[in-house]
């Protein structure tokens with residue numbers, strides 16, 4: 001099979017298994033992630049970046065549970081597509097790994113910030129899926145920011161897509177003014193603490209405080225257990241569903257050749 005046949009087949013597999021957009025980036029063009037990528041799979045050459053679109057009406061709904069339900073589905077589509085591509089590549093004898101869109105993730109100590117094994121916004125920009133918006137997110141021509149992103153790391157040496165030359169964000173500022181907690185100031189800057197407190201209202205920190213509140217005067221050993229790594233891991237295990245409480249900077253982005261906001 002020629003390199004271009006393989007490339008086409010990969011994209012067909014991705015698009016027929018849940019992806020709405022797919023692009024390819026070489027590992028050499030993701031130098032910030034090289035060490036983590038080689039830990040996932042030594043001698044990896046390429047990353048297939050997969051994006052699945054949200055239902056815009058769902059993430060704009062005043063009923064947040066609809067947005068959460070849609071998010072579960074959209075993450076599932078990312079996972080289905082990434083696993084299909086990975087299995088397809090393995091059937092062609094190229095070791096490949098589907099990488100999570102979000103969790104499981106290495107949960108560092110509070111305050112250090114969560115970091116994905118691959119930053120999917122960055123990979124999406126470099127694979128030509130779109131460009132950075134004022135909201136700091138990946139903005140695509142087709143679906144604006146209303147997408148979820150994941151992908152596959154593979155040893156297959158694939159021809160990469162070129163990053164877009166144009167700026168897809170129209171700099172209207174709607175994402176910045178839509179943020180209910182003032183976490184966005186434009187130019188991609190995000191106050192992660194303000195945003196995190198808003199989107200994870202009942203997330204890990206809530207759970208940790210809840211557990212602590214069970215003890216009027218927590219004895220040091222109990223506190224150590226409650227603040228330990230195991231509990232953070234356990235919390236992730238609980239999270240088979242979705243728990244975001246804000247979608248404004250994604251859902252208010254007007255860029256889209258496919259979705260309509262009206």
Ligand code: B12
Nearest residue numbers: 101114115116119120121122132137138148149188244246
């Ligand atoms: C940790 C995390 C968060 C944290 C921190 C976010 C952050 N900005 O880093 C918190 C909890 C705040 C958060 C919030 C949200 N998140 Co979040 N998050 C992640 C996660 C798991 C890891 C990100 C990471 O590694 N950050 C650490 C480093 C890389 O970030 P950084 O130091 O800020 O570096 C960035 C800047 O330097 C910027 N940058 C560099 N050069 C330039 C140049 C320009 C011009 C600009 C503008 C920016 C820019 O690019 C880097 C990122 O590529 C990713 C999944 C993943 N694996 O990528 C999802 C992810 C980024 N989140 C996502 C979403 C949708 C959200 C929320 C809307 C919440 C929700 N309802 O889901 C908000 C949006 C907040 C915002 N406007 O950024 C999507 C983004 C989809 C998209 N269209 O881009 C992702 C990719 C999840 C997914 N798989 O789809 N998130």
Ligand code: SF4
Nearest residue numbers: 179183195246248249
């Ligand atoms: S997800 Fe909500 S709180 Fe976070 S930056 Fe976007 S609009 Fe603001």
Ligand code: SF4
Nearest residue numbers: 133169170173175253
């Ligand atoms: S809402 Fe406007 S400024 Fe924000 S990312 Fe979308 S196009 Fe860019």
